[in-house]
Amino acid sequence: MDILKQLKKKYESLELEPACWVPSGIFAVDYLTNNRGIPAGRLVEIVGEVSVGKSITALYILSIIQKIKGAAIYIDFEHTFNKEFAEKVAGFDTENALILQPEYLEDAFKIIIEITQDLKKVSNDKLIGFVIDSIAAAPLKSEVEDLANTQNNIAEKARMLSLMLRKITSFIDDTKIVLVFVNQFREKIGSIFGHQYVIPGGLSISYHSSLIIEIKKVHDIKSQTNICGYTLKYTAIKNKLNIPYKSAVVDFYFNKGFDNSQSIMEYLVQEKVLEKSAGWYKYKQNSFRSYQLSELIKKHPDVLDIIKSKIPNFDYYDIRKLVEETENG
Numbered sequence: 001m002d003i004l005k006q007l008k009k010k011y012e013s014l015e016l017e018p019a020c021w022v023p024s025g026i027f028a029v030d031y032l033t034n035n036r037g038i039p040a041g042r043l044v045e046i047v048g049e050v051s052v053g054k055s056i057t058a059l060y061i062l063s064i065i066q067k068i069k070g071a072a073i074y075i076d077f078e079h080t081f082n083k084e085f086a087e088k089v090a091g092f093d094t095e096n097a098l099i100l101q102p103e104y105l106e107d108a109f110k111i112i113i114e115i116t117q118d119l120k121k122v123s124n125d126k127l128i129g130f131v132i133d134s135i136a137a138a139p140l141k142s143e144v145e146d147l148a149n150t151q152n153n154i155a156e157k158a159r160m161l162s163l164m165l166r167k168i169t170s171f172i173d174d175t176k177i178v179l180v181f182v183n184q185f186r187e188k189i190g191s192i193f194g195h196q197y198v199i200p201g202g203l204s205i206s207y208h209s210s211l212i213i214e215i216k217k218v219h220d221i222k223s224q225t226n227i228c229g230y231t232l233k234y235t236a237i238k239n240k241l242n243i244p245y246k247s248a249v250v251d252f253y254f255n256k257g258f259d260n261s262q263s264i265m266e267y268l269v270q271e272k273v274l275e276k277s278a279g280w281y282k283y284k285q286n287s288f289r290s291y292q293l294s295e296l297i298k299k300h301p302d303v304l305d306i307i308k309s310k311i312p313n314f315d316y317y318d319i320r321k322l323v324e325e326t327e328n329g
Contacts, residue, residue, distance in 0.1 A: 018042055018241070019176050020127070022068070023313035025060040025091075027263040028248035029213065030313050032236040037313055039241055040127065040176045043169060043208050047183045047199060048215035053232050053252055054182045055080075057215065058131040059090040060258065061180060062097065064316055070127030070176075071119055072097040075108050077138040089257040105138035105157070109164045116177060127176040134182040135161075136200040158202025165208045181205055212238035218249060229253035251291075260317045261293040264307065273306055 018039035024030050030037045038044055038061055046054050055078075062072040072092075074081065079101055086092040098115070102108055112130055119126045132138070140157055172179055183205065185197035199206065206212060214235045221229035235247040248266070251259040265281050265288075268274040275282040281290065283303065288296045297304050308314050 019174055022061065022070075022127070022129070022178050023064050023316040024057070025064045025316050026057065026234075026250060026258050027260040027267070027311070027313075027317055028232075028234045028250035029057065030311075031248045031263070031267065032213065032234060032239065032242065032246050033211065034242045035311055035313060036241075038178055038180070039210060040178050041173050042210035042241075043165070043172075043179055043181065043205070045181045045183055045205050045209045045212045046215065047185060047212060047237075049185050049197075049217075052215045052217045053230065054184075054215055055133050056090055056252070056257070057213075058133060058180050058182050059086050059092045061178065062129050062131055063090050063092045065127060065129035065178060066093050066096060067316070068127065070129055070178075071115075072129050073111075073115060073131070074099045075111065075130065075132045076101050077105070077108075077132070078134055089255070091257075103139075104141040104144065105135075106141055106160065106164075108132055108138065109168060112168065112179070113171065116171075116175075125176065127178070129178040129180070131180045132182065134184060135205065136184040136186065157200075158204065161201050162204035165204050169208050181209075206238065209238060210240040211236060221251060221253065228255070259291070262290040264311070264317075265290050265293055265296075267310075268303075268307070271310060273303070 019041045021033070021036040021039060023037040033039070046057055048054050059074070062074060066072050074097060076099060081099060081101075083094050087094055100111060102111060115130075116128060119128055140160060142156055168179070183199055183201065186200055188196055188198050214237045216233045216235070218231040218233050220227045221231060229252050231249055231251050233247055233249045236242070236244055238244060239246070248263055250263045251261075253259060265274065266276075269276045269281065273283070279289070280287040281292075281296070282288075283296060283300055286296075286299060297307075311317075
């Protein structure tokens with residue numbers, strides 16, 4: 001044991017836990033890491049098919065980073081950023097964020113390193129959030145200059161990402177940098193058996209990521225005949241921070257964002273606080289629907305204390321508004 005202590009002192013044994021955790025603002029996401037949130041100093045990838053809420057999920061994370069006095073940088077390769085939608089639905093403060101549209105993927109990594117170095121000169125303990133949206137849409141310099149040579153461009157993108165990620169992984173380790181890559185599933189042409197999708201950019205992001213979150217659309221949410229939102233399922237298809245393949249569902253509305261009520265209700269069932277039967281949630285002889293969490297709290301204020309004790313990131317969910325209404329009578 002004395003030898004081990006000497007070796008630890010000599011070689012400075014590393015801190016293996018992330019430098020900090022950042023709430024995502026979405027309970028279904030935080031649940032994947034045992035209600036802790038998104039890890040700083042690690043790579044996180046958000047993947048899914050078209051229009052399943054990947055970008056809005058990433059914006060929610062940046063919005064929370066802003067709320068806890070961090071710096072938010074959104075790198076938009078898709079050129080689809082909507083200021084009004086981001087502010088209204090995700091609560092993203094565009095005036096106090098850096099929104100960039102670099103020409104090449106190589107530039108994005110240079111930006112990450114340069115901005116981080118500049119901010120660290122001001123404060124070495126600064127929380128910084130980066131989102132690259134998306135890897136699938138990000139072109140290489142060689143790709144733009146040689147549009148005809150598509151096959152080599154595909155391989156070159158994978159090689160470049162592999163090289164840059166080896167550097168960036170060690171660069172952000174043990175820091176308060178949250179780095180989120182948004183990526184898309186692309187259909188394999190001519191594939192009949194096995195997995196029908198491929199992830200652009202090769203496997204290097206998957207190898208280097210500590211957390212990969214897959215988003216799937218479960219079904220549409222309708223108001224009369226109009227679609228007003230989706231029910232989404234989040235699954236940790238890779239998780240070095242908790243048990244992999246945990247999943248949770250959440251409702252997303254186009255006009256107001258994520259509604260965490262159902263996710264929290266399901267979690268309370270799992271924790272044996274509530275009982276569930278045929279779509280109803282029961283607590284002390286009273287039954288509630290999944291969207292009636294506010295009614296449950298108003299009728300049984302003791303549930304609020306239970307939620308606070310079990311969900312550390314509670315203050316960062318929209319449910320907090322319901323609680324404030326309850327506490328104010």
